[in-house]
Amino acid sequence: MTIYDFEDYIDEIILDRGYDYYVGGNIIDIYNPGKNEYIFKIQGNDDYEVIVKLDDNGKILYSECNCPYDYGPVCKHQVAAFYKLVEIFFSSQNEASNVQKRAKEQQDIKQDIKEVLDSLSKEELIDILMDLIGEDETLKKRLVLRYSKVDSKQELIRCRKLINSIVKKYKGRDGFISYDETYDFASEMGDLLWKARDTEDIFLALDIAFLVLEEAIQAFEYADDSGGSIDLLISDAIEVIGDIITQSENLDANLKREIFNRLLTLSESKIFDGWESYRIDILWLCADFVDIEELRDKLVSKIEYLISNWSTKNRYGKHITEKLLQILYVIKERYGSREEIEQFVQEHLEFDFFKEVFIQKSFREKDYGKVIELALKWEEQDRQYPGLVSKWKKMRYEAYKKLSLKEEQMKLAKELLFDGNFEYYRELKELITGDRAEFYNNLKQELKSFEGWHGKDIYLKVILEENDLDELMEFVKENPTRIEEYADKLKDKFKDEVIEVYKKYIKLAASSSSNRKDYQRVCGILKRYKKIAGQQSQKEIINELMRLYKKRPAFIDELRKIK
Template sequence: MLPLLKSADDSGGDVGSVINHSLAALAEMADSGLPTEASAYCFQKLLNEAARKIYDGWSDWRLSLLETCANLVNDGRQRKIFERQLNSTVEELNDSWSSRYLAERIAAILHRLILKFEGEVHAADFLEQNINFPLFREKAIEAAMANKDYDRVERLALEGEQRDRGMHGLINQWKKARYKAYRLSGQLDKRRNLAVEFILDGSFDYYKELKESYPDKEWASVYPGLIKALEEQKGYQDNYPSILIEEGEQKKLLEYVKARPAYITRYYQHLLPVFRNEVDYLFIQHILDEAQRAGNRKAYREICSLIRQFLKIGSSEKARQVVSQLLAIYPRKPAFKEELLKIKF
């Protein structure tokens, strides 16, 4: 199938999908417990296939073949042959992100072989030597967590956060490990401080956990500083309105929506009935803004859906007025007029 990729348009991913399914089938075969002769035969065939020049430039698929091949290594001779070829693959890597990802996969293969042929002690040493690979750091953290060695979890996680700066997903993963360690070890102050970091990064779940860690009276003195810190950030995080709703901060929520009229459909129920007039005004503003941008029947129908939503919250007279206003503003849009006249009051 690989030669086909050089001449075919695979923008739909069909050829790649066939290759991936084939590789998955090979992996399943290798795990099925083949007889010794069949296993040795498949081992050599896969090793030869992975060595072909046709896989130059397709390192991910070459490595998938080698990962499957590793499951068929059954003795020292095969291991020596296999590792020789695996090391030649390592030599082709550079400093790119994709190469670092492939290097991690290669190290994971070697780790499995060491565990299989040399035992847990040597495998643990290899893992420690390659701890800067995220996969290995994750394994080490899991082991430390299982052993209730929370100081080690904290150290490994902090080292990961330092090393993987700029990689938000990994940093978040290491912080979550730290948070769990602090929770399990009863380190409340550290847990609270880390929860604040998560909150300032947009988490609502950690906000709820932080709040639950305080008695009500103490939380009343903590909350103002936290919401102020969120407000002082560049741009609001997604958790900001959720926090305002949780704390019953209707005035702040109204100010937030005023700056973003399109959000009125999301938050109006939390502003009614106290801010009835403001909700009506923001709904109308949002409808008029959308009408200004609309240029096809689909968009007109969406605007009419907004008007029907406006009707449902008890603003029938103002809904009539906005329909009349739209008919007057856009007399040369017959499709829009047709959709507007379908609205039943």
């Protein structure tokens, strides 16, 4: 993915939100620490940092944002940065230096503020702080909670009050937290977890984390969590509980029992009804105490009881049962005999986890014939689940490899390749004993005519692997929207063809444009086209577009801006 074609790879909704951030001035700071390295400060619900590294051709080698978005590989803040990079790449050197100058000015302002605050008296600082707090009741409670010294009971009461205040603040009159405010809500709730981390009282820390966890799960009922902020808050709360438990390793047995019992009681809460995966997370934390036999027996009984209430006849019930059984398996591994472990696995081979455990045992014992037998059996059983079938095929392939069954390897490697696993192309190449060129050409034709949805992707990866520029040029001719991705690779050998495809792509983009954002995108393509075709060719196509779209003043306006 490059800064020229990233729009082809990113969800339309994320593109729109990122573009709004770009044109809306949400990029408030840019720093260029090294060649083709950029750090952006982008203002959203909070200030986020985006780091992007490029190669000389604009390929995005690395991109990361510290926002909590986890619903896809690229967030709206990264998209805003990508649009800004397109602008930067076509700006003058003077503009680039101005960006660094502005970044330096921002740093100087921060230093000035620090010096001013250092010069003020305690009373002056208090007055400033009180003015900033104003009538913000939630902020008042947060400050009191964070910096006052009271006993554990009072601390917990304050935490409850602060949580109620945060919920009331964001729910408002409608009783619902909108998508735009959910991140801020989760962020303020998350501040309480820092209190749990900072306190030396383990039981107070647990109680605070429990309060946050329970309210966060309830928040699914009154907040729009499309962005995943509440889910992330829940994960953070469970992580904090786990960290607290880790700190309890050196406690005496009685204190461990109390912590365990609190966790087990929490797992029984009705708050987890409908959110079983979170209940299972708590039960996994209970498993940290199974070195004490009575606690181990108690946990096993609890999990067996939960399993008895789930039906494995539906997919969800089977999934939850499997997750619960995994906890029991870990306990068996630690404290059961070899015979008990093997029997437990055998009894639960209807579950994918235990199938994998069983087949891995055959690998360890070098019983590759058994691996092949099991894999074939489960490929047939799980044929409606392509991901599982692929897993069993890969294990079967490894068994063939161990047994040096070259013919079987070749056949299965090809199946796996056509299933979308490109790594098996290299395996196939190593197995070829005849004419490699003939093999490659035959495979190309098969992939081109293959109707599976992986076909085009694998075909493209294969020709790129072989640096087959002739085939790549044909691919781009048939798929002109990919020209920017491969123009640099093709221009030396096929300059005229590349220019013609580029023209076709520009005209296609122009014909489907209907608003200023679209027109700006076309102009971006034209700027990049100039690098390939030259200024005169760029001017000719601009003039042609002006004639074709003379009734679209916004488009004409954008075209005139191109220099």
